[in-house]
Amino acid sequence: MVDKLVIAISSRALFDLEDSHQVYEEQGLDAYQKYQIAREDDPLGPGDAFNLVKKLLHLNELLDQSRVEVILLSRNSADTGLRVFNSIQHYDLSITRAAFCSGDSPYRYIAAFGSHLFLSTDGADVRKALESGVAAATILPSKTPSELDEILKIAFDGDAVLFSDEAEQVYKADGLAAFTASEITAANEPLSGGPFKPFLAALQQIQMQFPVGEAPIRTCLVTARSAPAHERVVKTLRAWNIRIDESLFLGGLDKGAFLKAFNADVFFDDQQGHCESARNHVATGHVPHGVANN
Numbered sequence: 001m002v003d004k005l006v007i008a009i010s011s012r013a014l015f016d017l018e019d020s021h022q023v024y025e026e027q028g029l030d031a032y033q034k035y036q037i038a039r040e041d042d043p044l045g046p047g048d049a050f051n052l053v054k055k056l057l058h059l060n061e062l063l064d065q066s067r068v069e070v071i072l073l074s075r076n077s078a079d080t081g082l083r084v085f086n087s088i089q090h091y092d093l094s095i096t097r098a099a100f101c102s103g104d105s106p107y108r109y110i111a112a113f114g115s116h117l118f119l120s121t122d123g124a125d126v127r128k129a130l131e132s133g134v135a136a137a138t139i140l141p142s143k144t145p146s147e148l149d150e151i152l153k154i155a156f157d158g159d160a161v162l163f164s165d166e167a168e169q170v171y172k173a174d175g176l177a178a179f180t181a182s183e184i185t186a187a188n189e190p191l192s193g194g195p196f197k198p199f200l201a202a203l204q205q206i207q208m209q210f211p212v213g214e215a216p217i218r219t220c221l222v223t224a225r226s227a228p229a230h231e232r233v234v235k236t237l238r239a240w241n242i243r244i245d246e247s248l249f250l251g252g253l254d255k256g257a258f259l260k261a262f263n264a265d266v267f268f269d270d271q272q273g274h275c276e277s278a279r280n281h282v283a284t285g286h287v288p289h290g291v292a293n294n
Helices: 018-027 029-037 050-062 081-090 123-131 168-172 178-183 197-207 230-240 256-262 273-279
Strands: 005-010 068-074 098-101 117-120 135-140 152-156 216-221 248-249 264-267 284-286
Touching: 005 168, 005 264, 005 273, 018 029, 029 273, 050 068, 050 152, 068 081, 068 256, 081 230, 117 123, 123 135, 168 230, 178 230, 197 216, 216 256, 248 256, 256 273, 273 284
Parallel strands: 005 068, 005 117, 068 098, 117 135, 152 216, 152 264, 216 248, 264 284
Antiparallel strands: 135 284
């Protein structure tokens, strides 16, 4: 039983810090600090993960108890980070815990906070989080914001995200025919868990707090697999005792249109090409894990 679902997020994933980051890149740290302090009462605009965070925190209101916590992790100092916390208050986001690291990577605090998921715009921090055993993704700028909807919708790729990359290794090394034959042979052998298995399991614990059929959370598996390679996936989830609300076996079709139809608040995939397609339709997190990212 998971007491609380904990999401760690970087300030640049939560808010739009592009203007101030440009000041840092072009003029240096001192100019950046002065820029932020001069504007600390000006609310920052929403970032690419803002709507996702807002929906996650809204679950606490629906449950009338604190089952979801969002932690802010930032390379800002507490001084320059005051604008970030003022922005959190402006949008009435229930975020009270934070780590401001004054230029250093904050990833080392992810596990200390008990995080199930880390979202950042910094790919190096995301890789370090994954290496430490925490589900993590690099949030990519999305060209299309998700439509407003009461229901939180999260979509996952399968291999190297929910599942290990053991099957994907066969595909990369020997091709589709060998992959299909291997998956048919191993249909009754559950796949090992990938980096996002614990997050999905924690999310399901939140779903179970609501009456059957009334949970304001929907999950979706969006995989390039097709029959007959689907069987091992179905039996793996069954062995894990984890339920996915919707499963799309696309057989290599482009995922973007299907993610738009599902109206995902976020989609997690290990392959950069799939992420580039998906970000045209929904907020997307690249998971730099597995053989596709070696």
